[in-house]
Amino acid sequence: MKRKVVSTMLCAAMAAGLLAGCGSGSSSSAASSASSASSAETTEAVASGSGEAVKSGSTAAAGTADASGHTYAIVTKSAGNPYNEREASGFKDTIEALGGTCIVQNPEQATADAQISVINSLISQKVDSIAVAANDANALSAVLQQAMDAGIKVMTLDSDVEASSRMVFCNQAGVKEVGQALIDAVYDITGGEGEYAILSATSQATNQNSWIDAMKSIAESDDKYSELVLDEVAYGDDEPQKSTDQTQALLQKYPNLKVICSPTTVGISAAAKVLQDQNSSVKLTGLGLPSEMKEYIGDDDSHSCPYMFLWNPIDLGKLAAYTSVALVNGQITGAEGDTFEAGDMENSPYTVTKNADGATEIILGPPYKFDPSNIDEWAEVY
Amino acid sequence: MQQKKSFWKRLTGSREASLVLILVALLIVVTILSGGTFLTPSNISQIFRNNALTMLMALGMLCVLLTAGIDISITSILAFSGMTIGLLQKYDILHNTFLLFLIAALIGTGCGLLNGLIISKGKVAPIICTMGGMYIWRGLAYVISNNNWASGADVSGFSDFGKDGSVGPYIILAIAYVVFFIVMKWTTFGRRIYAVGSNAEAAEVSGINVDKVISLVYMIMGLLAGLSGALSVSIYASAQPNMQYGKEMDVIAACVIGGVSMNGGRGSVVGTFLGALFYAIVAKALPLVGLESIWQNLIKGIIVLAVVLLNVLTQRAMDRANLERREL
Amino acid sequence: MAGKSGREINAVPQNSVKQKILSWEGGLVIIFVAVLILGAVISPTYNFFSVFREMPKYLCEIFMMFAMGYILIIAEIDISVGAIVCLAATLGCFAGNAGAPLAGVIAVCIGVGFLAGCLNGVILTHFTELPSMIVTLGTQIIFRGIAEVSLGSGGSVSMSNSKIIMPLATMVGPFPLVFFFVAIAAVIFIFSLSRTTFGRKLYAVGSNHTAAHYAGIPVQKIRMICFVLIGTMAGVCALFYLSTTFGANTTTGQGYEMDVIAMCVFGGIATTGGKGNLIGATIAGFTIVCLRIALGQRNINTQLILVIIGLLLIISVLIPRISEVLGNRKRRAVQG
Secondary structure, eight states, rough: OOOHHHHHEEEEEEEEHHHHHHTTTTGGGGTTTSOOSSSOOOOOOOOOOGGGGHHHHOOOOOTSSOOTEEEEEEESSSSSOOHHHHHHHHHHHHHHHOOOOEEOOOOOOSSSSHHHHHHHHHHHTSEEEEEOOOOOOOTTHHHHHHHTTTTEEEEEEOOOOOGGGEEEEEEOOOHHHHHHHHHHHHHHHHHEEEEEEEEOOOTHHHHHHHHHHHHHHHHHHOOGGTTTTEEEEEEEEHHHHHHHHHHHHHHHHOOTTEEEEOOOOOHHHHHHHHHHHHHSOOOOEEEHHHHHHGGGSSSSTTOOOOOOOEEOOOHHHHHHHHHHHHHTSSOOSSSOOEOOOOOOOOTEEEEOEETTTTTEEOOOOOOEEEEETHHHHTTOOO | OHHHHHHHHHHSSSHHHHHHHHHHHHHHHHHHHHHTSSSSHHHHHHHHHHHHHHHHHHHHHHHHTTTTTOOOHHHHHHHHHHHHHHHHHHTSOOOHHHHHHHHHHHHHHHHHHHHHHHHHHOOOOOOHHHHHHHHHHHOOOOOHTTOOOOOTTTTTTTTTSSSTSHHHHHHHHEEEEHHHHHHHHHHHHHHHHHHHOOOHHHEEEEEEEHHHHHHHEEEEEEEEHHHHHHHHHHHHSSSSSTTTTHHHHHHHHHHHHOOTTTSSOOOOHHHHHHHHHHHHHHHHHHHHHTGGGGHHHHHHHHHHHHHHHHHHHHHHHHHHHHHHHHHO | OOOOOOOHHHHHHHHHHHHHHHHHHHHHHHHHHHHHHHHHHHOOTTTTTHHHTTHHHHHHHHHHHHHHHHHOOOOOOOOOOHHHHHHHHHHHHHHTTTOOOOOHHHHHHHHHHHHHHHHHHHHHHSSSSSOHHHHHHHHHHHHHHHHHHGGGGOOEOOEEEEEEEETGEETTEEEEHHHHHHHEEEEEEEHHHHHHHHHHHHHHHHOOOHHHHHHOOOOOHHHHHHHHHHHHHHHHHHHHHHHHSEEEEETTTTTHHHHHHHHHHTTTTTTTSSOOHHHHHHHHHHHHHHHHHHHHHHHHOHHHHHHHHHHHHHHHHHHHHHHHHHHHHHHHHOOO
């Protein structure tokens, strides 16, 4: 009997501890509908009820974006990745500057599963818009359709889903442009002929696959690239260890290899380290974060990567923020030809276009080249 | 004469010997498939370097499995300690390689000790305790990282230790294996671990402080996991909160392949080494033999299961042979 | 201990074990209520409807939890279930895309789960000296490997005609359909564990399987049944998973095995076998689900949620030990 009492008490204490542990500042959440929260991850969710006011407030805002009174959510690919963090910070800063409330959600893992839970929770919170960087092109469609049925504006950025389950896609750079830039880099570094290999992330990574396909089709369609031979597409699963194993295997399997192209941030830095440590004559290019790649970029033989590309993830987040606001304000619907202002961004105003598959997208701009002349400057930024 | 014969018998009849045979067979197959280019010095050194973490942690796992326990929190401890020292460098607080290794080892030891105390004093099943640890330490690694990585430039001095061509990782591995070999074979502590694993009650009755042994075993495991965290940052020149995610199963598999029993009391340092080496060779060989990437996991799973089953069959054959000899 | 006082033995009621379990469940109910209150306090949108709307994805896992309870009670473990979910969902999706009707998809999902469970069971009953942990570790890699190979380089497949699977995703009033299936499964599993000879055999095998063997219980048959059962439930899980995502990929089901084991342990089932029951596990399962939904709606850092669940797990297994130590001390004090 005593034991029963003791364990019941302990259970209650445990629950109380939980309440105290994660309920900090929670009591005010219902009242604080307009306050912008300060903490990075656990931005206050605004009580719903503002959903009805969407249309009345939006018609006036034709030119300038106004986000006040609405809640905008961004779902990144996963927690613990600086690229995703920059993307989310660009989004958050813009939304808050426009007077809106922002929810940043980093799923526990880079899987569609984890994203589904997070999106479900956002639907319950009746946010006004969800911007998601999809981990899988297919698995999110059911939950995103549910969100749209609930009146939430759904858009994707960075990595797309099926066109029918979102309104518009913020593309960091046109698929063709990325493919073109990468194959040109390979062409340039090899000197126009020779063998190259690709080190990708996982086999189901949507954008990696589309860039690789674009590279292949460009190489096939133009005689200029006929002397380039693609040895293999290897998958490092975005794990440093596996990427290292795969890079070493590539070097060994193909003694005549001249260039490795890695369109993924984890893969490129793992490969760069392998090549540089071994003083290999094989060179590297691809897509990488400047801050991760600073060590390896240089023109001489002691550096493994002459140059690489990326876009500004902060700008991508910003563009997604302006797009979300425009969608919620009813200024655009995601149809081809829609135009909207994006504050002080470089290519503003942006226009919705159709890609090769007929899906609508907004393109941030061409990929940006990082070489020894500008790497130090950008490594400070992201 | 009798002495000599039993020595010879022990050599041919042991699990280690059968594992060596499997290893040789594997090497022959791989060498043929890769066109005779597998056993080059650079490949061999890469096998050890790329799998140094698994090999190091397998030693701790050996001790844990010997006490009939299990630890699935090791890669989370690795991530937590690795992330900590990565951030110490990123924010320019500390750049001394030795001190960083020490800090990582201390963090690991602390986490391991906590596991050990909860398991021995709290009488919590090892898998449950370390499963909780797995969530907690990995989660903390994410929380302290605050979505940042420590990368190439941040850890530049530190990563020289584990750089391709540096002997650092090999020395750590060699020292660890020699120390464990001696401890497990010739010291009281080593024998106590075996005793606890074979029969905890009997060990208790014969005056061994079982709780203390178990706490120490998990502490050692934590120490090695912490060291592996530092080694991982050094070898891959990056600290990410998701590093080595899910690799604890590889470590356990390496031990089991090496003949370590999960029921406790049976296993050796040599066997563990061979098991880890086997695992490392498979990981190295699969991308080399021209197998498409998507087939690699399937093949790896089949090989692991096949070797484990083979182990059982040889053990049965050995038992039967022993029985027959006794009946004669 | 008993030598000191025969009186004490008489003082302990016959059903003390039962009482302890009862109190554990009592505690769980209190925690469950506390979680619901917590949810309502920290999130203004946490209510009956939103919780049930978010629940289907988590409910899939509860199916496996019942069978995992059986597995843990016979002192085994199965860490291949996540991979079985992945394989069954993948092949089920292929079947749907090849034009199979709903019945076909159901048959494929459950059939794949059944066969995968059979494979585990056959290996484990033929190589009895192997622990289930290592065998299911091996088959885990294999099952996911087969899924990876059949998914090909895309690594992901979607139901091209999601209408096939839609009937499983319908809502009955505020309740998702899957909730009723979980309820039915709960009744069946709880009943057969606590009220049938099969259930008692499970406890016998788990407490001491050598003794059970000599008592004439077909230990290997029981183990086989349990592993087939959990494989089949993984198939059921895959089926309802498909109905919430209309697709599968190579990461589907990752980590489910740990989620499910955590629910069982939190519910008072010991991994060492022979202890606990499914009523506790069921309450625990729903508690964890409701907690995750609550913390999710509060937008707590997803990693922090894992830390909280890890802490809960360790504390919950420490509680019986702490109360035992406290109880002993008190008794000693009284006697002294």
